[in-house]
Amino acid sequence: MKKDxxxxxxxxxxxxxxxxxxxxxxxxxxxxxxxxxxxxxxxxSTAVAHFFTSEKPEYVFLAAAKVGxxxxxxxxxxxxxxxNLMIQNNVIHQAYVHGVKKMMFLGxxxxxPKNCPQPMKEDYLLTDVLEYTNEPYAxxxxxxxxxxxxxxxxxxxxxxxxxxxxxxxxxxxxxxEKSHVLPALIRKMHLGKALENNDWDAIRKDLDQxxxxxxxxxxxxxxxxSVLDKYGIQQKEDKVHLEIWGTGxxxxxxxxxxxxxxxxxxLMENRDFADCYANDTKEIRNTHINIGTGEDIAIKDxxxxxxxxxxxxxxxxxxxxxxxxxxxxxxxxxxxxxxxxKHTIGLQEGVQKVYAWYTK
Ligand SMILES: NC(=O)C1=CN([C@@H]2O[C@H](COP(=O)(O)OP(=O)(O)OC[C@H]3O[C@@H](n4cnc5c(N)ncnc54)[C@H](OP(=O)(O)O)[C@@H]3O)[C@@H](O)[C@H]2O)C=CC1
Ligand SMILES: C[C@H]1O[C@H](OP(=O)(O)OP(=O)(O)OC[C@H]2O[C@@H](n3cnc4c(=O)[nH]c(N)nc43)[C@H](O)[C@@H]2O)[C@@H](O)[C@@H](O)C1=O
Numbered sequence: 208m209k210k211d212x213x214x215x216x217x218x219x220x221x222x223x224x225x226x227x228x229x230x231x232x233x234x235x236x237x238x239x240x241x242x243x244x245x246x247x248x249x250x251x252s253t254a255v256a257h258f259f260t261s262e263k264p265e266y267v268f269l270a271a272a273k274v275g276x277x278x279x280x281x282x283x284x285x286x287x288x289x290x291n292l293m294i295q296n297n298v299i300h301q302a303y304v305h306g307v308k309k310m311m312f313l314g315x316x317x318x319x320p321k322n323c324p325q326p327m328k329e330d331y332l333l334t335d336v337l338e339y340t341n342e343p344y345a346x347x348x349x350x351x352x353x354x355x356x357x358x359x360x361x362x363x364x365x366x367x368x369x370x371x372x373x374x375x376x377x378x379x380x381x382x383x384e385k386s387h388v389l390p391a392l393i394r395k396m397h398l399g400k401a402l403e404n405n406d407w408d409a410i411r412k413d414l415d416q417x418x419x420x421x422x423x424x425x426x427x428x429x430x431x432x433s434v435l436d437k438y439g440i441q442q443k444e445d446k447v448h449l450e451i452w453g454t455g456x457x458x459x460x461x462x463x464x465x466x467x468x469x470x471x472x473x474l475m476e477n478r479d480f481a482d483c484y485a486n487d488t489k490e491i492r493n494t495h496i497n498i499g500t501g502e503d504i505a506i507k508d509x510x511x512x513x514x515x516x517x518x519x520x521x522x523x524x525x526x527x528x529x530x531x532x533x534x535x536x537x538x539x540x541x542x543x544x545x546x547x548x549k550h551t552i553g554l555q556e557g558v559q560k561v562y563a564w565y566t567k
Contacts, residue, residue, distance in 0.1 A: 208236070208266055208309075208476055215240040215264035217249060217298055218271030223313065223371075225378045226468035227268050234472065240264050244271070250293035259301040267310040268471060269298050273344075277452070277532045279385040280341040291347035299354050299366065309365045311475055312355050314348040314495060316372050316460075316536050317341045326539035329370075329495055338533040352495050359480045367480050369471060372499035372538050375557065376464030377564045381417055383438040388452075389461060392510055393558070393565055395449055396519040399440050403447045403521055410435075439526065447521030452529035455507030460499050460537050463552035463560070470498045473548045482546060499538030500550050509554075516558045 208214070214231065218224035219241040228239065240262045247258055249271050273283075273290035280287055295312065302310045319327045320335030332352070337345045348370075355366035375389040383391055394413070401409035410431060411424030422434045432442065439450025474482075474496065482496075504512070510523055543549075552560070 210235045211238050212236070212265045212308075213238045213240060213263065214266045214268070215262065216268045216270060217242075217294075218269075220378065221270060221274070222374060222376060222379045222464050223467055223471075224268070224270035226376060226464040227270060227471055230465065230468040230472050249297055250290055252293075252297050255297040255301050256304075259305045263305060265308050266475065267298065267302050267307050268475070269295065269310065269312050271298075272313070274380070275385045276387040276391065277340050277530055280344050281339075281530060284343045287341075288343035288347050291344060292350060295347065295351040295354065299351065299358065302366070303358050303362055303364050307364075309367070309475060309479070310355075311471055312351050312366060312368045313471075314352055314368055314370045315345070316370050316497065316499070316538055317345045317533070318348050318352065318370060319536060321533050323536065325535055326501060326537045327497070328539045329497055329542060332494060340530050340532045355480070356494050365480050367474055367478065368495035369474065370495050370497050370538070371467050372460040372462050372497075372536070374462050374464050374467050376467075376561055379464070379561070381565070383419060388459065388506060388509070389513075389558075389561075392451070392513045393517070393562055395438070395440055396513055396517045397562070397565065398435060399447045399449045399521050400517055400519040402435065402440060402442055403519070447519075449519070449521055449523050450526050451506065451510050451523050452526055453506065453531040454527055455505065455510065455525050457506050457531045457533065458503040458535040458537065459506060459509070460501075460503040461509075461554055461557065462498065462500055462550060463557040466550040466552050467498060470543065470548050470550075474546070478546060496543055496546070497538040497540050498543060499540045500553075501538065501540050502554075503535070503537045504554065512555065513558055513562075516555070517562055 216224050216228050219228050247254055249255055271294055273287050319331055321338040323331050352368045355368045358364045359366055379390040380386040381390045381394045398413060415424035419434050422430055441448045
């Protein structure tokens, strides 16, 4: 990519899109096209076609999607499959129609089977059934991978699909119902610590930034106690008890979002779709590359790590009415390592960084 190439970052305000924009700016790129969801609804085929006709981007990072944690995926199943299929169909197809030089599609490691051999290599795609809690989202992502592969093979496009593991960092979603585990636990423990310290300024500030069910910092203490209690932050006899969903036994791998962005830009700068071959199988598929750290942690240990990092002193309890999801989904990032990229931020450092960002 030339430094003045016109680059469209779809989803530039999100966790990953904002990190990609920051990374590109730091590397000297300057010619960006961005649209918020309100300005351009990517599920609207006509609007997306008009946008590509008028803006003619040369490179595209497709980091816009309907995204959420395990409960959001399981609850809003129709929304997840519809919005994601529409967004990716529109953007991928228009990228082809308008001769985009290179495009990157962001999938997710939930595309791999529920009981996938570990660590998960790229060529384990479509070898068994999926985890049910996020099956609609995963099916959409698999369709996106296969659409990129099919367009590359039929039309000679240069579309790269990457499959990131669970991500976290600045500009994440901290909604306590819809977010992923790491931002949810950061916020819950921040509020739990404020509650045990009777720090109402911190609690009110947090709720002003992001109200919970419409309850903001101006609400009465009783209302705030009750909404926190509902989301698993409960004060009983001067002790705060904090809910962790599921058994705490599932293993998850976490990658700092700015490392993820760096990997995306690295691949766009240095690689073509042909590099995405799963060369380690007899059957060569032109599909995708894993982006991960190759290290995972049990949710209960993650909770402990965040607890210590934030300085929350209360107790943790496990709500097994909430789903565990897949028990393990560790990427094998050796293909990415072989192409010349490796992550830099470990989990402990990343948790401290994201908590510093959150409190700021
Ligand atoms: N977060 C994670 O742990 C993981 C994420 N991924 C993938 O990475 C990509 C980025 O995810 P992430 O940054 O976390 O997501 P976020 O929810 O943080 O951001 C999503 C972005 O998409 C935009 N968007 C959503 N729907 C539409 C729409 N209909 N039209 C236009 N824009 C829309 C939003 O725009 P606006 O800001 O204007 O509302 C937002 O900027 C996604 O493809 C996701 O599937 C993969 C694995 C893990
Ligand atoms: C990135 C990935 O994200 C989603 O998959 P997931 O990894 O299962 O999502 P998650 O981060 O929400 O949960 C991870 C684990 O953590 C446990 N858990 C504990 N306590 C909280 C909690 O308070 N909130 C949440 N969200 N989870 C919690 C939770 O029960 C689960 O066992 C996919 O739907 C799909 O979108 C996808 O690709």
